[in-house]
Amino acid sequence: MTLDDCKCLDAQDPLAPLRDQFTLPDGVIYLDGNSLGVLPSAAPARIAEAVSHEWGQGLIRSWNSAGWFDLPQRLGDKVGRLIGAAPGEVVCTDSTSINLYKVLFAAIAQAKADPKRRLVVSERSNFPTDLYIAESLCESHGLQLKLIDASDLPGVLTEEVAVLMLTHVNYRTGAMHDMTAITAAAHAAGALTVWDLAHSAGAVPVALNESNADFAIGCGYKYLNGGPGAPAFVWVHTRHAGQFRQPLSGWWGHAAPFEFTPHYRPAPGVGRYLCGTQPILSLTGLECGLDTVLAAEPLGGMTALRKKSLALTDAFINLTEQRCPGLFNLVTPREHAQRGSQVCLSLADQRTPTQAYAIVQALIARGVIGDYRGGDEQMPDILRFGFTPLYLGFEDVWNAVEHLVQVMTLEEWRKSEFNQINAVT
Numbered sequence: 215m216t217l218d219d220c221k222c223l224d225a226q227d228p229l230a231p232l233r234d235q236f237t238l239p240d241g242v243i244y245l246d247g248n249s250l251g252v253l254p255s256a257a258p259a260r261i262a263e264a265v266s267h268e269w270g271q272g273l274i275r276s277w278n279s280a281g282w283f284d285l286p287q288r289l290g291d292k293v294g295r296l297i298g299a300a301p302g303e304v305v306c307t308d309s310t311s312i313n314l315y316k317v318l319f320a321a322i323a324q325a326k327a328d329p330k331r332r333l334v335v336s337e338r339s340n341f342p343t344d345l346y347i348a349e350s351l352c353e354s355h356g357l358q359l360k361l362i363d364a365s366d367l368p369g370v371l372t373e374e375v376a377v378l379m380l381t382h383v384n385y386r387t388g389a390m391h392d393m394t395a396i397t398a399a400a401h402a403a404g405a406l407t408v409w410d411l412a413h414s415a416g417a418v419p420v421a422l423n424e425s426n427a428d429f430a431i432g433c434g435y436k437y438l439n440g441g442p443g444a445p446a447f448v449w450v451h452t453r454h455a456g457q458f459r460q461p462l463s464g465w466w467g468h469a470a471p472f473e474f475t476p477h478y479r480p481a482p483g484v485g486r487y488l489c490g491t492q493p494i495l496s497l498t499g500l501e502c503g504l505d506t507v508l509a510a511e512p513l514g515g516m517t518a519l520r521k522k523s524l525a526l527t528d529a530f531i532n533l534t535e536q537r538c539p540g541l542f543n544l545v546t547p548r549e550h551a552q553r554g555s556q557v558c559l560s561l562a563d564q565r566t567p568t569q570a571y572a573i574v575q576a577l578i579a580r581g582v583i584g585d586y587r588g589g590d591e592q593m594p595d596i597l598r599f600g601f602t603p604l605y606l607g608f609e610d611v612w613n614a615v616e617h618l619v620q621v622m623t624l625e626e627w628r629k630s631e632f633n634q635i636n637a638v639t
């Protein structure tokens with residue numbers, strides 16, 4: 215693959231116009247949309263309008279007149295279009311961690327009806343917040359959190375399992391589970407499934423209803439470009455929606471919040487997954503992000519985005535192997551069906567304890583923004599690169615690898631300034 219090949223692919227790319235929806239700093243190749251999506255160009259004016267007009271002029275009237283009250287449901291329907299959920303099945307609210315708490319509580323409350331089901335199963339390499347939330351819920355419900363490796367599935371699914379809680383695309387490795395097959399195996403064992411779509415929503419096609427999943431949650435500020443700390447989302451299969459036990463039974467999840475009655479009565483629909491008053495300005499930013507992904511619908515939607523994402527990650531893998539032979543191990547699966555929208559590399563021969571981190575820092579200094587995730591005895595340090603087909607092209611991939619080649623050949627990673635580890639990596 216040559217630079218000309220990359221330019222040629224960009225010239226033929228039907229999704230290339232989507233790049234115009236974003237404001238990116240000059241000279242930046244952004245490979246971290248899996249951690250914080252980029253700014254939609256429409257967001258500053260839209261948020262300013264929500265502040266000055268809806269808040270400033272409309273004041274409290276805007277809960278009705280500006281559509282604030284049902285914003286979580288309206289945005290939920292937009293997310294639903296990206297994850298194979300029907301209108302009225304998803305709401306945008308709270309953080310991923312908090313939403314996980316709600317759905318995992320509800321799943322446990324349902325599964326515990328059978329006393330022999332005393333295990334919540336998850337992956338050892340799952341994102342820590344998911345494990346921390348599960349740990350705390352297991353403790354308070356007298357259950358045990360069993361951590362496994364992906365290769366242990368489906369064998370670990372015994373009649374003791376209450377809930378199988380997995381992240382669809384692994385945040386470290388970019389490995390993707392087969393949601394349909396694993397859900398079927400869990401159901402065959404009588405267990406419920408909770409899926410975290412943090413690295414899936416807006417990144418890979420997801421078909422929640424078709425997969426027959428039970429519960430799902432996901433993140434608004436990664437591939438959905440909703441802005442730092444944007445609200446997350448919750449989905450519950452309609453077969454569970456009616457008996458969903460909301461542990462955070464706040465007034466916004468009440469059937470009639472403005473009746474101000476002393477007893478909790480859950481809302482009949484997805485409003486039940488809300489807790490308290492919603493962050494309207496953050497939801498406003500999230501809508502701008504969702505619209506950037508939905509803008510791909512007339513161009514083939516998630517299917518077209520997925521095709522380009524795989525082509526971009528293939529190109530990055532091939533160019534890295536071609537131009538930095540022997541330097542890196544590919545941590546992300548090569549198999550398309552098992553790969554999300556990111557590529558992770560580890561060092562084949564790590565020279566210093568901070569080398570992987572320092573390479574990422576040297577790349578950032580050159581305008582190529584990826585990130586680093588530290589390892590332990592079981593997992594290597596990794597360089598993590600997210601590929602968002604909405605605003606990345608093949609020439610970007612070429613240039614990113616060119617910078618990586620230079621960082622390695624010039625040994626820029628040795629500079630002391632790149633070896634000071636920051637609070638956020």
Ligand SMILES: *Cc1c(COP(=O)(O)O)cnc(C)c1O
Binds near residue numbers: 341344433
């Ligand atoms: C990013 C991410 C989260 C983030 O949770 P917050 O509550 O938004 O901090 C949770 N789970 C997974 C798997 C993630 O990748």
